[in-house]
Amino acid sequence: MYAIIKNGGKQYKVAEGDILKFDNMSLEPKTIIEIKEVLAVNAGSLKMGTPFVEGAVVTAEVINEGRDKKVITFKKRRRKDSKVKRGFRRDFTRVRIVKIAA
Numbered sequence: 001m002y003a004i005i006k007n008g009g010k011q012y013k014v015a016e017g018d019i020l021k022f023d024n025m026s027l028e029p030k031t032i033i034e035i036k037e038v039l040a041v042n043a044g045s046l047k048m049g050t051p052f053v054e055g056a057v058v059t060a061e062v063i064n065e066g067r068d069k070k071v072i073t074f075k076k077r078r079r080k081d082s083k084v085k086r087g088f089r090r091d092f093t094r095v096r097i098v099k100i101a102a
Helices: none
Strands: 004-008 008-013 019-023 031-033 038-042 046-048 057-067 073-075 082-088 091-102
Touching: 008 019, 019 073
Parallel strands: none
Antiparallel strands: 004 008, 004 038, 019 091, 031 057, 038 046, 057 091, 073 082
């Protein structure tokens, strides 16, 4: 059984026991969250939503919060003496999918 959910403008295919990194939600560890934006559920047969499946809920538990590795963006325009170097670290909330209820 799996579901396709929407969180923070992104879509994720999840099954029970999966561990995901969502955008930062500022929640304490062991907090239970319910995601009601379920786009599709497959429990033997695929059930699609328009846009969301009615009555479907994905329950997740917050594991921790943290920051990802630094991503460096470097732009260089050749022969123009122009270059830009920037770093970015994404804040995330790590969650474990506990239950998918269709």
